[in-house]
Amino acid sequence: xxxKTILIIDDEExxxxxxxxxxxxxxxxxxxxxxxxxxxxxxxxxxxxDLILLDILMPDMDGIETLKILRKDKDTFxxxxxxxxxxxxxxxxxxxxxxxxxxxxxxxxDAGELKTKIDNVLKGFKGGLENG
Amino acid sequence: MPIKILLIEDNPxxxxxxxxxxxxxxxxxxxxxxxxxxxxxxxxxxxxxxxxLCDYRLAGLTALDILKxxxxxxxxxxxxxxxxxxxxxxxxxxxxxxxYDYIVKDVMYNDTLDMVIKNSIERYSAKKEKERLQKExxxxxxxxxxxxxxLIQAEKLSAIGxxxxxxxxxxxxxxxxxxxxxxxxxxxISPCGQDISETLVMLKNSVNRADKIINALFDFSKAxxxxxxxxxxxxxxxxxxxxxxxxxxxxNIQVVxxxxxxxxxxxxxxxxxxxxxxxxxxxxxxxxxxxxxxxxRSYDKKLEESRNGIGRREGDCFKTGxxxxxxxxxDTGIGVSEENLKKIFDPFFTTxxxxxxxxxxxxxxxxxxxxxxxxxxxxxxxxxxxxxxxxLHTVNS
Numbered sequence: 001x002x003x004k005t006i007l008i009i010d011d012e013e014x015x016x017x018x019x020x021x022x023x024x025x026x027x028x029x030x031x032x033x034x035x036x037x038x039x040x041x042x043x044x045x046x047x048x049x050d051l052i053l054l055d056i057l058m059p060d061m062d063g064i065e066t067l068k069i070l071r072k073d074k075d076t077f078x079x080x081x082x083x084x085x086x087x088x089x090x091x092x093x094x095x096x097x098x099x100x101x102x103x104x105x106x107x108x109x110d111a112g113e114l115k116t117k118i119d120n121v122l123k124g125f126k127g128g129l130e131n132g
Numbered sequence: 133m134p135i136k137i138l139l140i141e142d143n144p145x146x147x148x149x150x151x152x153x154x155x156x157x158x159x160x161x162x163x164x165x166x167x168x169x170x171x172x173x174x175x176x177x178x179x180x181x182x183x184x185l186c187d188y189r190l191a192g193l194t195a196l197d198i199l200k201x202x203x204x205x206x207x208x209x210x211x212x213x214x215x216x217x218x219x220x221x222x223x224x225x226x227x228x229x230x231x232y233d234y235i236v237k238d239v240m241y242n243d244t245l246d247m248v249i250k251n252s253i254e255r256y257s258a259k260k261e262k263e264r265l266q267k268e269x270x271x272x273x274x275x276x277x278x279x280x281x282x283l284i285q286a287e288k289l290s291a292i293g294x295x296x297x298x299x300x301x302x303x304x305x306x307x308x309x310x311x312x313x314x315x316x317x318x319x320x321i322s323p324c325g326q327d328i329s330e331t332l333v334m335l336k337n338s339v340n341r342a343d344k345i346i347n348a349l350f351d352f353s354k355a356x357x358x359x360x361x362x363x364x365x366x367x368x369x370x371x372x373x374x375x376x377x378x379x380x381x382x383x384n385i386q387v388v389x390x391x392x393x394x395x396x397x398x399x400x401x402x403x404x405x406x407x408x409x410x411x412x413x414x415x416x417x418x419x420x421x422x423x424x425x426x427x428x429r430s431y432d433k434k435l436e437e438s439r440n441g442i443g444r445r446e447g448d449c450f451k452t453g454x455x456x457x458x459x460x461x462x463d464t465g466i467g468v469s470e471e472n473l474k475k476i477f478d479p480f481f482t483t484x485x486x487x488x489x490x491x492x493x494x495x496x497x498x499x500x501x502x503x504x505x506x507x508x509x510x511x512x513x514x515x516x517x518x519x520x521x522x523x524l525h526t527v528n529s
Contacts (some may be wrong), residue, residue: 012305018312027318059303087297091346107308108339111315 003030004122005047009024009066010084012057020054022111023118041069044076051118054101055092056085056092057107067099067129084109137249139165139178140186140198140352141214146237150185150245157246169193173201177211183210183232183249183256188222196222199229208449209250211472220435232256255438275445298347303346311339348496362397365430365457372409375426380414384423396526398457403501411493412520419518429460432526441507441523449505450507450523453475459522467514476510 010016020031034040034045036058044052052070056063058132063083063109067112082103083096093104102121105114137154141147147165154161164181165174169190176184176198186195193201195213195432202211211225213234223234232252235245245268281367314335369391416426434441435450450456468476477498501508501522 008157012309015305015312018309020317022312022315022319025316040304086308088302107304108343109308110311 003028004050005029006031006053006118007040007043007047007049008033008053009033009035009037009058009063010053010054011058012099019109019114023115026111026115029118037063037066037069040066041076044070044079045073048075049079052081053118054081054083055129056083056096057087063096064099067096067101069100077080082117082121087121133160134162135160135183135249135253135376137161137163138172138175138181138184139163140169140184140190140195141165142167144186146187153242153245154249169195171310173198176202176285177205177207181207181209183212183237185212185245186212188213188215188219188226189335195231195394196226199226199231203230207255210249210256211256214253229468267515275447278447296346299349300346303342307339307342307420310335310459314339319342326478338423348493353505354524359401359403360399363400363402364395365398365400365459365524366391366393366395368400368405369409369428369459372406372413375406376413376417380417382417385417388425388427390427392432395430395457396432396455396528398524399527400504400524401500404503408500408522409459409461410498411497415493416461416463416465416518419463419467421466424464424517427460427462429462430457432445435523449507450525453523455526455528457524457526459524460519462517462519464517467516467518473510473512477508490493 001057006023008019008031009014010033012091016033016035020033023031032043032049034043036063040052040054045050048076049071053062054066058066064083067083067104070079080102082105083092083101084105084107085092086107103117105117135158139147139150141150144167147167151163151165154163164175166175172184172186172190173193175181186198192512198209202209210232211230213223213231215223215239217235220234220236223231223236226234232255233248235241235248248485291362313334316328318332365500369389373387401524413426432455434457435452435454437453438444442449443452477494498508501524504524506525507521507523509523510518511523
């Protein structure tokens with residue numbers, strides 16, 4: 001079975017690196033990373049990933065804005081997106097839900113929980129907007 | 133307006149003379165009289181009189197005794213002593229005891245009596261007005277202090293709200309990195325020695341602890357979003373207790389439920405009230421490391437006594453005479469010292485040490501009760517236990 005491609009869009013460089021290392025060492029994924037929304041959209045259009053992990057609070061273009069553009073683009077509108085956030089802030093969650101986000105995880109993220117969440121979303125099971 | 137005078141005088145001729153003088157001076161005078169001191173004293177207390185005119189030389193009790201008796205019983209009525217010529221020293225002594233004025237039975241008596249009485253009445257009114265104003269100023273000061281306290285609290289909350297978002301973002305990102313790094317190391321150096329795996333567990337636990345503090349900060353600063361519905365306080369208490377039982381050890385802890393059946397519904401946000409009861413129950417358990425008893429009471433009560441938060445003042449949560457639902461959670465734990473009791477609802481105040489929590493539990497609790505426009509009070513005795521008393525509005529109120 002070919003490895004699934006995951007695009008991580010997060011402005012924290014160390015977190016990008018570690019998430020990539022953990023997901024790739026779990027064996028099933030190939031991970032591409034982007035440091036901001038614009039770069040992330042460009043990668044998404046280019047590689048059409050199987051899933052996107054998208055940070056909400058980023059400078060310049062935040063995750064909600066990025067998701068809006070991803071959902072309008074013919075190449076990316078169907079790609080499952082899990083939102084990453086440091087804020088358990090309800091308006092963000094409802095906005096992400098409106099934009100058809102497939103999941104919502106509050107940092108700090110445990111590698112095991114993230115893997116389960118990704119597997120579920122890839123299987124087409126939407127675990128709602130809760131953690132895990 | 134009639135001016136009611138009580139004349140205490142044992143000489144009937146003098147009574148007659150005084151009556152005539154007064155009625156001539158002003159038609160509004162209504163003169164009542166007592167012919168001995170005991171009757172006079174009785175009438176003073178039956179009153180009210182605008183002024184008492186008392187002859188110094190009376191059989192039995194003297195005017196001084198009458199005045200002292202009035203002072204003992206806090207009876208304040210303008211009291212004027214009538215003395216014979218040459219007895220002014222006595223009059224001065226009486227003034228020291230609180231007589232309003234004195235008048236000498238001499239040639240000036242006729243002309244000055246009316247003025248002396250009216251001056252005394254005026255002084256009495258001025259004194260009462262001063263007392264009223266002083267009381268008002270005192271009350272206004274207390275109110276000002278209370279408002280100032282509430283403002284400071286509100287400012288603290290708003291500052292903490294802003295802080296919470298900032299802290300959450302700034303701290304959760306590095307926490308996320310630490311956790312991911314621990315996850316990575318766990319995989320890469322496995323199998324590893326016990327000391328390394330223990331160290332990694334410590335790292336993870338610390339991340340969780342820091343994350344819990346951020347969650348508590350969020351809870352604390354969440355002021356809005358209340359969903360008020362008619363709720364049965366007893367079922368919320370039962371759910372909270374079962375949630376706490378699931379989370380904590382109840383070793384040697386006896387729980388006694390003294391909840392009143394058919395208690396009126398309260399207007400409350402169920403989830404938030406659950407959080408309140410859980411916080412208090414967890415505190416109670418922590419206060420009884422060697423076991424003990426938790427008593428949970430609920431009842432409805434007519435609030436008769438005016439006290440902080442109950443009364444007719446603006447800003448009071450309850451009106452006197454209003455029915456309310458009371459919840460009490462009492463433990464037999466270590467209790468709280470008087471000094472700590474003053475700070476117990478302050479944000480970040482804790483006696484549990486760094487591992488015990490952020491010190492936000494009871495301030496979140498108070499916040500939630502305030503949002504319900506309810507009251508929360510604490511009674512505690514070191515070594516005996518602590519009781520939290522929550523007063524909530526019934527649906528009907």
